[in-house]
Amino acid sequence: MTFSIVARSADGDSWGVAVASKFLAVGSAVPAAVAGVGAVATQAWANVAYKGLALAHLDEGATASIAVQRLIEEDDGRDHRQVGIVDVEGGAATYTGSACLEWAGGLTGDGFAVQGNILAGSEVIEAMRDAFEASDPEAPLARRLLAALAAGDEAGGDSRGRQSAALLVVKEGAGYGGFDDVAVDLRIDDHEDPIPELERLLGLHEALSPDVADEDQVPDTPELMAELDARARSLGHPHFAAWMGTHNLEAYGGPDWTAKQVIEELRAATPDWTP
Template identity: 35%
Template structure:
């Protein structure tokens, strides 16, 4: 019911997850990232515990491959799960259990991993990886481009209704956590519009948290 990618920006060290599904509010259950550590997508009959587990393992120094090996040991009903991981060095690893739903597949390389289930075509994850690699600019822009490439390759077998994107950078909180929890139209394009609005303000929101004295004006009525 889902296709996604986890990724690292080799230039900035920023991590991100982008995901879409026919289920509601997919990013609330499936997208996990921690600054300086890595990113995890836990999907397909989702166990949300696997996201924080993966991040904790990588924070202890395990690589992406070691993290997936440990998740396979510690996770419950692991045959039903699909988990994607990227670590602080850009290493990637994927677990796709044999009981993943429908047509499922995966693709990965340095700094990016993609997987999906109930897909229209098994080539979708590779199209997502290729779309990410071909895109330029901010990590958020590259994640959106990758998801659009997945849609162009067929996407999910049925209509998708939710999408989300989480980005982490040098602070303890997500610098962007954008979600379309339900849409009868195109949640990925709705997410892209949200990103277009949020991207120019991202740095200002971080600055306001760190030192509001140096932050730009808020741009609201009464603000000078």
Template identity: 40%
Template sequence: MTFSLLGHCPRTGQFGAACTTSSIGIGARVPFLAAGIGGVLTQHRTDPRLGPRGLDLLRSGCTAQEAMAALVASTPDHGWRQMAAIDSAGRTAHFHGARMKPAHAEAHGAGCVAIGNIMANADVPRAMVEAFLAEPEAPLASRLLAALQAGEDAGGEGRPLVSAALLVVEKESFPFVDLRVDRDATPIATLAGMWRDYAPLAEEYVLRAVAPDSAVGG
């Protein structure tokens, strides 16, 4: 009952994730990213412990595939898990546990991977990847949101969504973008609206943290 995508922008060095589901609080449980390192998605009877563990593996020098293999080996409950990873070179990996409920699927593209479970159909991740790759010069956050909408347009869960999240990291230890929507009738559209409001301020918020003398706002 979740579909999501990890993506990398070689132009900016950003890593990002976008995800949505029919349950509450997806932004706190599914996407995990680290600047310059990569990211992990953990979903389907979600174990949020696997996100930081996966980032530590990537940080240690593991490729996405090596990190995924180690994550699977580290948990006896892997049959219930669905995961994806992207490493610093943009390589991707995924895992589907044997006890996952259908429809579940994955799709990989250049610098991105999409996964989903308990979806209306198995075409959703491929639609997400195609949308993400369609405008490579657009801001990473915009491409992630386009992928999320494409997944919903392709069938999504086949039931009403209530939460969505957008997470992007760039250079700092804190996120460049971290926007979440919960208990909303149209979470993807609401999230896209939040990004439109946030986009002109994103660089300023970073400046306020790292070079406050140069910042413009209060």
């Protein structure tokens, strides 16, 4: 009832899962990932315990193939399960139980595995593979995963229809404020066309949670901050940080720098400001 891709980025810094299904809130059941460990998708008659178990096996040094083998050896319901795993080195494995509903199957490539069940046909996972391999290896992993998911949907996807989709990407220190590894965690739980909606949310996420290039950073000098604080106060905010938080722009700032874009936005918002 689901099609998914698990993958590692070409630079080896990120791991992720993209999934879609005619199933309510598929993102709550299928994907899991930990930076520096790997990613897993568990589906069909999903054994959600596979997520923690697979990541534990990978964390102990198992390859994706060994992790899959351990999962199915320990599970009496293995014939009804489907799982895809990518490990820390980009090794990938996929498994489809013999009792999964047709069409069901999976395949692997360099750094990724795709799998699905109750699909329109094998062309779904083939299209996902082709789209991922054709995508720019230097592009953000989230974009590459989403391209593969969209290709699978275009090829027929879940034969029962559409309902939900999810995207999970992890990278060391990439979470909010740098306190965890969750770079992207977006879910469309119930929508008539969930993949385009997921793409819309990813665009918002990228705009509000940027990876600011060095050339787009400005030193956080006392003089600059005094100006920005004053401009923010002219708009009714106690200081610049409060203005940033009100507009959900805090990801553009750090302890020692501020993004040029945010400075330009505040200056544009206060054209009549005078010191």
